[in-house]
Amino acid sequence: MSRIDAIRALLQASLDPQHLEIIDESERHRGHGGWKPGGGTHVRLVVVSEVFEGQNRVDRHRRINSLLDPLRAEGLHALSVTALTGKEWLKNNCITG
Amino acid sequence: MNDNAVAARIRQEITDNPVVLYMKGTPMFPQCGFSARVVQILSTLGVGFKGVDVLTDPSLRDGIKAFANWPTLPQLYVKGEFVGGCDIVSEMMESGELQTLLKDKGIAAKG
Numbered sequence: 279m280s281r282i283d284a285i286r287a288l289l290q291a292s293l294d295p296q297h298l299e300i301i302d303e304s305e306r307h308r309g310h311g312g313w314k315p316g317g318g319t320h321v322r323l324v325v326v327s328e329v330f331e332g333q334n335r336v337d338r339h340r341r342i343n344s345l346l347d348p349l350r351a352e353g354l355h356a357l358s359v360t361a362l363t364g365k366e367w368l369k370n371n372c373i374t375g
Numbered sequence: 376m377n378d379n380a381v382a383a384r385i386r387q388e389i390t391d392n393p394v395v396l397y398m399k400g401t402p403m404f405p406q407c408g409f410s411a412r413v414v415q416i417l418s419t420l421g422v423g424f425k426g427v428d429v430l431t432d433p434s435l436r437d438g439i440k441a442f443a444n445w446p447t448l449p450q451l452y453v454k455g456e457f458v459g460g461c462d463i464v465s466e467m468m469e470s471g472e473l474q475t476l477l478k479d480k481g482i483a484a485k486g
Contacts, residue, residue, distance in 0.1 A: 335463045343446050
């Protein structure tokens with residue numbers, strides 16, 4: 279399983295996301311610390327899930343970080359996270375277009 | 376330094392300094408794009424802060440992650456409280472929450 283597929287499986291199993299984007303940005307970080315050939319070292323996530331309701335940003339990130347913790351040992355180096363509830367996501371989309 | 380000594384050092388640092396950024400590299404020469412972004416945000420707001428380069432001290436680099444239960448750098452602290460990493464600080468800057476937080480904590484910020 280690729281790193282991206284592994285991330286998707288872990289998040290889907292626990293967060294029941296209504297929207298999930300996983301973008302491999304590793305190539306943009308070529309040669310930077312933590313970069314390795316083959317991708318999956320620098321990853322951007324957009325996770326929309328009702329489990330985030332009532333949680334602040336730090337709690338949401340901690341939840342995602344702990345789910346993906348096993349992958350850090352395997353080379354996942356940098357995560358950019360946008361974690362929203364369905365309501366917030368709708369609002370965000372309306373604002374951006 | 377052992378784990379307790381590192382945690383004590385961090386606690387002291389975030390108590391003695393109103394705004395502390397644990398980062399890779401220095402504010403003048405950040406060694407990572409995520410650290411650079413937070414430095415840029417704080418500079419835009421005209422907020423004075425202490426930058427702590429974790430790359431100079433392996434025990435601090437690991438210790439700060441355990442301290443905040445946060446696996447990545449940079450990490451921003453305001454008045455002893457963990458605010459977040461690059462994504463959270465960026466989102467808060469865009470929404471204006473960061474400026475509000477700083478003002479509520481009595482720290483002068485532009486905007």
